Amino acid sequence: MYRLVCVHCAATYAPDQIIYTCNRCGHLLAVEYDLDDIEVFRGEWDRRPLSVWRYREILPVRGEPISLQEGGTPLYHLKEIGRELGLPELYAKHEGMNPTGSFKDRGMTVGVSMACQLGMTSVACASTGNTSASLAAYAARGGIPCVVLLPAGKVALGKVAQALMHGARVISIRGNFDRALEMVHELCISHGLYLLNSVNPYRLEGQKTIGFEAVDQLGDVPDRFVLPVGNAGNISAVYKGLRELEALGLIDRLPMMTGIQAAGSQPVVKAIEENLNVLIPEPEPETVATAIRIGAPVNAEKALVAIRATGGTAAAVTDDEILCMQRDLARMEGIGVEPASAASVAGIRKLAEEGSIDRDERIVCVVTGHLLKDPETVVRQCEPPLEIDADLHSLLSALRL
Numbered sequence: 001m002y003r004l005v006c007v008h009c010a011a012t013y014a015p016d017q018i019i020y021t022c023n024r025c026g027h028l029l030a031v032e033y034d035l036d037d038i039e040v041f042r043g044e045w046d047r048r049p050l051s052v053w054r055y056r057e058i059l060p061v062r063g064e065p066i067s068l069q070e071g072g073t074p075l076y077h078l079k080e081i082g083r084e085l086g087l088p089e090l091y092a093k094h095e096g097m098n099p100t101g102s103f104k105d106r107g108m109t110v111g112v113s114m115a116c117q118l119g120m121t122s123v124a125c126a127s128t129g130n131t132s133a134s135l136a137a138y139a140a141r142g143g144i145p146c147v148v149l150l151p152a153g154k155v156a157l158g159k160v161a162q163a164l165m166h167g168a169r170v171i172s173i174r175g176n177f178d179r180a181l182e183m184v185h186e187l188c189i190s191h192g193l194y195l196l197n198s199v200n201p202y203r204l205e206g207q208k209t210i211g212f213e214a215v216d217q218l219g220d221v222p223d224r225f226v227l228p229v230g231n232a233g234n235i236s237a238v239y240k241g242l243r244e245l246e247a248l249g250l251i252d253r254l255p256m257m258t259g260i261q262a263a264g265s266q267p268v269v270k271a272i273e274e275n276l277n278v279l280i281p282e283p284e285p286e287t288v289a290t291a292i293r294i295g296a297p298v299n300a301e302k303a304l305v306a307i308r309a310t311g312g313t314a315a316a317v318t319d320d321e322i323l324c325m326q327r328d329l330a331r332m333e334g335i336g337v338e339p340a341s342a343a344s345v346a347g348i349r350k351l352a353e354e355g356s357i358d359r360d361e362r363i364v365c366v367v368t369g370h371l372l373k374d375p376e377t378v379v380r381q382c383e384p385p386l387e388i389d390a391d392l393h394s395l396l397s398a399l400r401l
């Protein structure tokens, strides 16, 4: 059994109500389970494959989900970068290894399954790219039409390609992500489409499983959990999930939740540094990490709680620091991620260099999306291939052999 509860005033709503914000106070809603009634057999989870659906007792979907086999992503030990930073227990959970190449798939398998369970016949989102790629694929899988709104000119090529190929109706608006989200929210309310941005409480239920998997893969709770922060849904979701494991008696402490933003788009970092409870939106967010180019994160209130309640922190990294870490992950560790994803590890590099991290800490950085999502930013950073005549002599001289 579960219900929707306002994160601000605790008003409750029936789980089958199509509602994204509290009627009383306008804040977001979260799914609340009767954890006492849930018989979770830890041993049974261990027998299931590592995936979002291993944890189905604490997910809202009843019956067969619409799935592309999401989750079960690798947790890599960052040996070389860890050595450089003096952090022997540094790990990256590679969410780029999901079906459409980002963690959004965890949210969409649950979100689109719920759309169908609730009898909705079409879905929509605003997106910096990955949400639209994922929703388009899951809507195709579920056989329902899908509308996506993108900020014109600010979405990485791979992501647009996915949304188009999976058959979404793709609309580019002359405005930023924050405006696209306002517009799609209005469209969904007025025309009955099901909204699958991270204001949707069910989508975040799927995303919380990143934390569950990391705990299962490490065999323990990490000391610190580091995520890039855009709309702040993911960091809030992971925190919520770990609180549930704690309430179920499956873990006995929480990691320090740590959010990393880009310097040109850092309202959450500012709120933490200045100890504000309400965010001051960044009117013109700008960063090469387009997935976190968000000036007014809708889940910020929850993220601030997650960071403060666990003794975590928030930090900002420059575009240069992000791109440098993207190259280091690729070349030192063999891990290919998109710029926003490198922000989490770049943030740890920065915090470690400042001396804010204990060397014994066991740290899990979520790297959120795949290298191939944004090929243009990759090509801009690398030398183009050397073109030569098709003979061995030219090859040897090109290789300087």
Ligand SMILES: *Cc1c(COP(=O)(O)O)cnc(C)c1O
Residues within 6 Å of the ligand: 102, 103, 104, 130, 131, 198, 228, 229, 230, 231, 232, 233, 234, 235, 291, 292, 338, 340, 341, 368, 369
């Ligand atoms: C969506 C996304 C983020 C930001 O996640 P939020 O939940 O919006 O904070 C970060 N990185 C990538 C690759 C994403 O697709």
Ligand SMILES: [Zn+2]
Residues within 6 Å of the ligand: 006, 007, 008, 009, 010, 011, 022, 023, 024, 025, 026, 027
């Ligand atoms: Zn409320």
